[in-house]
Amino acid sequence: MAARALNPIIRTILQRLGLGLVTLLVVSVIIFSAVTMLPGDFAKAILGQSATPETVAAFQKEVGLDQPPVQRYFEWIGGVLQGDFGSSYSNRVGYTRTVVSMIRPRLENTLFLAGMTALIAVPLALVLGMLAALYRNSWYDRLVNLVTLTSISSPEFFVAYILMLFLAVRLPIFYALASVDADTPFWERVSRCALPAMTLVLVIVAHMMRMTRAAIINLLASPYIEMARLKGLSPSKIIYHHALPNAWAPIATVIAVNLAYLVVGVVVVEVVFVYPGIGQLMVDAVSKRDMPVVQACALIFATTYILLNLLADVISIVTNPRLLHPR
Amino acid sequence: MSELEYWKSRLAAGKVSRREFIGRAAALGVTTALATTLASKIAGAAPKKGGSLKMALGHGATTDSLDPATYPDQFTGTLGGAIGSALTLINAKGEIEGDLAETMEPSKGATVWAFKLRKGVTFHNGKDVTADDVVASFRHHMGEGSKSAVKSILDPITDIKADGKDTVIFTLAAGSADFPFLTSDYHLPIMPVKDNDVDWQSGIRSGAFILEKFDPGVSVKMKRNPNFYREVWIDDCEIRTIADVTARTNALTTGEVHFIDRCDLKTLGLLQRNKDIKILEVTGYAHYVLPMLTDVPPFDNVHVRTALKYALDREDILKKVFLGHGTVANDNPISPVIQYAIEPQPKYTYDPDKAKFHLKAAGLDSLKVDLSAADAAFAGAVDVAVLYKEHAAKAGIDINVVREPNDGYWDNVWMKKGWSASYWNGRPTCDWMFTTAYAADAAWNDTHWKNPRFNELLVAARSETDTKKRASMYAEMQQLLHDDGGLIVLCFNNFVSAHSNKLDHGPVASNWDEDGMKLPERWWFA
Numbered sequence: 001m002a003a004r005a006l007n008p009i010i011r012t013i014l015q016r017l018g019l020g021l022v023t024l025l026v027v028s029v030i031i032f033s034a035v036t037m038l039p040g041d042f043a044k045a046i047l048g049q050s051a052t053p054e055t056v057a058a059f060q061k062e063v064g065l066d067q068p069p070v071q072r073y074f075e076w077i078g079g080v081l082q083g084d085f086g087s088s089y090s091n092r093v094g095y096t097r098t099v100v101s102m103i104r105p106r107l108e109n110t111l112f113l114a115g116m117t118a119l120i121a122v123p124l125a126l127v128l129g130m131l132a133a134l135y136r137n138s139w140y141d142r143l144v145n146l147v148t149l150t151s152i153s154s155p156e157f158f159v160a161y162i163l164m165l166f167l168a169v170r171l172p173i174f175y176a177l178a179s180v181d182a183d184t185p186f187w188e189r190v191s192r193c194a195l196p197a198m199t200l201v202l203v204i205v206a207h208m209m210r211m212t213r214a215a216i217i218n219l220l221a222s223p224y225i226e227m228a229r230l231k232g233l234s235p236s237k238i239i240y241h242h243a244l245p246n247a248w249a250p251i252a253t254v255i256a257v258n259l260a261y262l263v264v265g266v267v268v269v270e271v272v273f274v275y276p277g278i279g280q281l282m283v284d285a286v287s288k289r290d291m292p293v294v295q296a297c298a299l300i301f302a303t304t305y306i307l308l309n310l311l312a313d314v315i316s317i318v319t320n321p322r323l324l325h326p327r
Numbered sequence: 328m329s330e331l332e333y334w335k336s337r338l339a340a341g342k343v344s345r346r347e348f349i350g351r352a353a354a355l356g357v358t359t360a361l362a363t364t365l366a367s368k369i370a371g372a373a374p375k376k377g378g379s380l381k382m383a384l385g386h387g388a389t390t391d392s393l394d395p396a397t398y399p400d401q402f403t404g405t406l407g408g409a410i411g412s413a414l415t416l417i418n419a420k421g422e423i424e425g426d427l428a429e430t431m432e433p434s435k436g437a438t439v440w441a442f443k444l445r446k447g448v449t450f451h452n453g454k455d456v457t458a459d460d461v462v463a464s465f466r467h468h469m470g471e472g473s474k475s476a477v478k479s480i481l482d483p484i485t486d487i488k489a490d491g492k493d494t495v496i497f498t499l500a501a502g503s504a505d506f507p508f509l510t511s512d513y514h515l516p517i518m519p520v521k522d523n524d525v526d527w528q529s530g531i532r533s534g535a536f537i538l539e540k541f542d543p544g545v546s547v548k549m550k551r552n553p554n555f556y557r558e559v560w561i562d563d564c565e566i567r568t569i570a571d572v573t574a575r576t577n578a579l580t581t582g583e584v585h586f587i588d589r590c591d592l593k594t595l596g597l598l599q600r601n602k603d604i605k606i607l608e609v610t611g612y613a614h615y616v617l618p619m620l621t622d623v624p625p626f627d628n629v630h631v632r633t634a635l636k637y638a639l640d641r642e643d644i645l646k647k648v649f650l651g652h653g654t655v656a657n658d659n660p661i662s663p664v665i666q667y668a669i670e671p672q673p674k675y676t677y678d679p680d681k682a683k684f685h686l687k688a689a690g691l692d693s694l695k696v697d698l699s700a701a702d703a704a705f706a707g708a709v710d711v712a713v714l715y716k717e718h719a720a721k722a723g724i725d726i727n728v729v730r731e732p733n734d735g736y737w738d739n740v741w742m743k744k745g746w747s748a749s750y751w752n753g754r755p756t757c758d759w760m761f762t763t764a765y766a767a768d769a770a771w772n773d774t775h776w777k778n779p780r781f782n783e784l785l786v787a788a789r790s791e792t793d794t795k796k797r798a799s800m801y802a803e804m805q806q807l808l809h810d811d812g813g814l815i816v817l818c819f820n821n822f823v824s825a826h827s828n829k830l831d832h833g834p835v836a837s838n839w840d841e842d843g844m845k846l847p848e849r850w851w852f853a
Contacts, residue, residue, distance in 0.1 A: 039735030043474070046390065046397055051737070052770040058474045090390040090543070095528045102389060161573065168581055176581040177574070179567060181542060271571045274578070276545045281389055284544050288390040 009317060016313060020306040024299065028080070031298040032073050035291050041065060042089045042289040063089045076295065086292045099296045103278065105182055107300065110277040113193055114262035117200040122255060125205045129212025130244070134235055136217060148206030160199045160272040167195060178273040196273045200266060204258040211254040215247035249316035256312035264301040331355055374831070378852035380564040381584040383575050384841070387568030389544035393530050395514045396468050396475035401588065401840055402568055404513045406547050408844040409564060410451075411516025411532035414442055414461065414495075415507045417755050417843060419834035421664055423507045427456060427517055427533060436790045437502035442510070444493040448556055450519050451531045451538075458489030463520035467527070477514040479770055480759070502790020504797065505756040513844055535559040535848040544568055549847070560851030579604060579825055586826040588840050592650045598825055605828050608821045610654050611837040612662040612753020612760075615705045615820055617698065617715075618773040621813035623745045625696065629811055630689035635696075636815055637685065638719040640677035645818050647714060648707040652823050656816035659805050660751060660760055663819075664837055667757050667801040671809035682722035695725040696746060703736035704748035711817060712748065742773050749773060753819075755838050757801045758789050765808060774813030781807045829853060 043059030044051045060066050067075075079086050085099035128148075132141045151159060168176040174194045184192070219225060220243060228238050267279035278297060285293035334351045353359055387402030395411070398404055416426040425431065428442040448456045465487050468475035475481075486498040499506065509515075516532055518525040530538035535557070536549035550563040567584065569575040572591045578584045580601060590598065590606070599606055619626035619635070626632060641655045654663070657675055661668045686694055700712040709730055716726040731740045731747075740747050754760040763769055766785055767777040781804055788800035808814070822840040831853040836843030842850065 040738045042390075044738055046399055052479055055474050055476070055478055058472045061472075062474070088390065090392050095392065095394070097392075164577055169577065172581065175583070176577045177567075177569075177583050179546065181545070272574055274567070274569050274571070274574050276542075281544070284389045288388050290390050293389070 009314070009321075012317060013310070013314060016310050020310060023306055024302055025077075027302040028077055028295075028299060029073070031295050031302075032069075032076065035294050035298075036069050036072075038286075038289065040289055042291070045287065045289045063091070076292070080296075080299070085296045088293050089290045090288075099292045102293060103281065103296055103300070106276060106278040106281045109180065109275065110263055110266070110279070112189065113196060113200070113266070113275065113277060114259065116190065116193055117197045117204070117262055118259055120197065121201045121205050121258070122208065124201065125208035125255075126212055126251070128205070129209040130216060130239055132209065132213040133216035133220065133243075134239060144209065148209055151202035152204075152206035156199060156203055156266075156268045157272050159202050160195070160269055163195050163198055164272075167198075176273075178275040180276065193275075196266075196269050196275055199269055199273075200262060204261065208251070208254050208258055212247070212251050215250045216243050219243040219246055245319055248319040252312040252315040252319075253309075256308040260305045260308045263304045331357065374558075374560050374851040376560050376851075377562055378560070378829075380561045380586070380830070380847060380850070380852075382564070382566045382586040382588075382841075382846070383569040383578050383584040384566060384587075385568075385570055385572065385575060385589040387544055387570075391543040393538075393541065394527050395516055395518075396473070396477070398476070398514055401844060402566065404839065404844040405566060405841045405846065406541075406549075407513055407516055408841075409534055409536040409549055409566075409847040410530055410538050411518070411534040413512065413515045413517065414510040416511050416845070417508070417836060417838045419836045419843075421666065421755065421837060423511065423755075426511070427461075428507075428510075431507045433504065433506070433792070435502075437504045437506065437792055438499050438790070440497040440499070440506050441490070442495045442497070444495070445556060446493065448533055449554055450533050451552060452519070454519055455492075456517060456533050457492050458495045460520045460525070461495045461517050462487050462489050463523075463525045464515065464517045467518070467525050468514065475514065477512055480509055480512070480763070501786065503758065504790065504792050505758045508756045508759060511755070513839070536564060539563075557848070559848055561847055564847040566847075576825075579827065582827070585830050586824065586846065588822070588824040590823045590825050592652055592823065595650070595652075595823065603828055604825050605830075607824050607826060607835065608652060609835050609837050609840075610662070610664065610819055610821050611839065612665060612755065613751065613820050613822070614656060614660060614662070614753060615708075615711075615748070615750050615817045616660070617711075617746065617748055617815040617817065618742075619746045619813040619815070620742075620744075620775045621777075622775045625689075625691075625694065626745060626813060628689045630685045631691070631694065632813055633810075634682040634685035634689065634694070634722065634724065635719070636675045637678045637682040638722040638724050639675075639715055639815060639817075640718045641675075641817060642677070643718065644711055644714055648710045649818060649820060653818040653820040656818050658809050658812065658814060658816050660753070660764070660808070660814065660816055661757055661801075661805055662753055662837075665755065665757065667798050669802045669805050671806045675809075677718060679722035682719075682724065686723065693723045693725065695727065697727045697729050697744070698746050698748075699729045699731050699740050699744040700748040701731040701733050701736045701740065703731075703733035704741070705750040705820075708748040742771075750820075752839075757804070758785070761785055761804060762789075765812065776808075776811075776813050778807055778811060 041060065042063060043056040064072065076086060088097045088099055088102055091097050128144050132144050135141055164176050167174050175192045178192045178196050180189050180192050216239060225238060225242055228242050266277065267283055269275070270277040270280045282294060282297040285297065331352060334348055349359060384402050384405065386400040391403050395407055398407055412426045414426060414428040415423050415431065418424050427445055427448060429445045430443045432441045444456060444458065450456060465481065468477050469481050469484065483500045483503065484497055485500050488496050490496050497506065516534070518527050518532055530541065535552055535555045537552050539548040539550055541547045546565055546567040548565045551559055551561065569578060572589065575587045576591060576598060579587045595606065598604060619632060621627055636658055645651060645653055645655050657671060659671050698712050698715065700708040702708055712728040716728055719726050741749050751764065754763060762785065764771050764773060765776060765781065766772065767782050784800050784804050788797050791797045791800065824840065829852055830850055832842065832850040836845065
């Protein structure tokens with residue numbers, strides 16, 4: 001029984017992974033063509049007003065921009081398939097800067113901030129959401145809704161500046177700048193990341209909290225919960241044991257979307273707090289037309305979305321095997 | 328307020344010099360010794376050593392490298408200025424001074440220049456700086472396949488050779504009396520020679536600071552070079568890239584950094600109220616322009632150009648768009664602080680009637696033109712265009728403002744569309760500025776202006792070593808550009824920066840922002 005139940009799950013996961021790879025391939029074509037069609041090129045972006053046709057041509061020749069796009073695409077994707085993302089255009093003779101070496105520290109920083117935010121935001125959202133469902137329409141429910149809706153409705157940079165004003169400028173508790181590097185000790189890193197993490201928590205908690213609340217309230221109206229209630233179970237037990245396991249599917253999807261956002265969408269927060277994350281790297285690379293870096297970042301972002309969505313699907317299926325057999 | 332108090336406050340505000348203050352105090356019967364003490368107390372003590380300087384600049388990208396051939400902006404410029412030194416430098420008065428070079432001797436009508444190097448200067452690794460290093464450092468930017476931003480300004484050099492250990496001989500295609508100004512460019516630090524090229528990768532140079540750690544697009548850390556040939560006050564220095572102006576301002580107000588550049592003009596008043604912070608404004612060579620292509624109708628008619636020059640209220644633009652942080656210009660790209668600068672006559676002021684008169688002289692009753700603008704050209708370019716439209720309407724000129732995307736502005740708009748917005752960082756000499764942008768064959772002749780008399784004078788003035796004759800030639804050229812050229816110069820924009828009042832400095836250079844991009848070397852903690 002167990003083996004037969006597991007098999008379709010594994011099969012589904014494999015199917016999804018395969019589909020994910022195809023999606024990534026399509027995405028890579030889109031990224032490459034989009035980046036190629038951007039006006040301007042690296043040489044002109046670097047030299048700006050001082051670009052002359054001669055220096056531009058020298059640059060293009062060095063980074064291989066004089067080759068036809070199709071050839072460049074296949075060279076690039078061929079390298080990527082072997083785990084080689086190539087070199088940044090800021091490479092110079094005798095000074096190698098691989099895309100991986102540029103992205104790795106930035107990605108680590110981003111994952112650190114995302115992880116720190118998720119550690120706070122996910123449990124917080126679940127607890128707040130469950131309590132809100134439990135005490136529906138109480139003053140607590142209203143208050144939580146009001147606060148989270150306010151924070152999600154304000155632009156990120158506004159939330160960030162408000163926090164900065166009160167917690168870094170007026171009351172100098174936290175750092176206004178989250179500039180960290182590889183040598184920053186762990187606890188200093190945590191305290192430097194406090195304000196950006198707080199901003200992100202405020203921005204994503206509402207979404208997850210409200211989905212938890214809605215999913216549970218939805219279930220609370222179903223007959224089997226009524227049955228449990230009639231048996232005289234305590235409300236917390238009903239929610240924890242009976243409602244929540246069936247509510248995981250929508251909640252997991254929302255959490256996955258928000259986690260993906262923490263990796264790919266926090267450019268504004270990174271800019272405001274001067275946090276050296278991957279978002280800023282990509283913005284930099286786009287403005288300087290450093291294509292290999294742009295392409296690698298975009299691929300990482302696409303992979304993040306695909307993997308997290310896959311994870312959410314798996315959680316939904318595992319917690320609710322009925323989804324394996326769509327009617 | 329007693330008269331002594333008055334002079335104290337004048338000194339504190341920097342309105343009188345220390346020497347003048349002591350003189351005034353002596354006239355009031357204060358002993359010289361006491362006056363000197365007072366002056367020191369007010370103006371901050373003499374420079375002293377120590378302190379870790381943290382700066383935040385609005386430039387810098389992950390694609391930056393230590394290769395001076397591609398230094399794109401003030402971040403790499405300031406970094407390069409701190410770790411490296413060029414043959415010459417421009418001082419706070421705008422004059423040229425030897426840096427690594429001790430003397431610069433021209434001969435044969437300024438076509439051959441001999442630079443003698445300062446003795447006993449070493450690179451950070453202890454190696455002597457020799458003439459061979461200088462030759463290799465210049466060759467790094469020259470020749471076939473060079474990607475250097477200064478390739479074109481070095482084109483006139485036909486030969487460089489070392490003459491012994493400490494003399495370098497430059498041979499130029501034509502005479503150039505201003506050649507030492509070129510060698511001060513921030514792209515031209517001297518680097519140690521290494522197999523037919525130079526070693527720029529390690530960041531070993533001969534400057535005031537030794538590079539410790541460089542994380543492109545994020546920050547750079549440096550410590551003082553104990554063997555530097557001039558006095559340097561700061562112990563170590565960190566420069567961070569903070570592109571967002573609000574984040575930069577916050578970094579300064581929370582004390583995380585001591586200096587920021589490019590302040591937000593709109594909130595400058597609020598920043599000024601902070602008593603721990605000082606604002607520094609310097610008028611430099613940089614200017615905002617609206618170049619017209621003089622070979623494209625209707626701009627090929629000089630009367631149309633003149634009409635447009637009269638149809639613009641520059642005072643209004645300076646006041647409303649740049650909030651007064653600049654100096655109104657008179658369609659002369661030479662900043663008033665540069666040697667040989669003149670104020671061409673008549674001064675272009677807002678005069679719709681004169682504009683109409685010139686329009687009529689061009690045989691037109693009304694005029695409809697497109698003006699392309701994007702904030703990529705300079706912050707506020709679109710606002711300028713819209714305001715200009717209002718001004719020009721009164722002269723019967725209909726300006727159609729075309730809002731262009733920032734992306735690819737320099738590729739697709741500048742020098743391609745008939746009339747666009749642009750900026751120039753300016754150059755320290757008339758010759759350099761004219762050769763870069765107004766000579767007939769200049770790569771960046773962004774007005775396509777080809778004036779035979781101007782080009783004739785340009786060559787003649789370059790090799791003229793009689794300063795009186797040169798001055799008259801440059802005056803005539805500025806007048807020509809003013810009367811006939813296709814550029815509208817809006818204003819010379821100030822460099823507006825702010826710093827903690829713990830920091831102190833002498834007179835500030837105006838050739839670049841960040842005290843001529845030499846701030847870490849020149850400033851100190853009071």
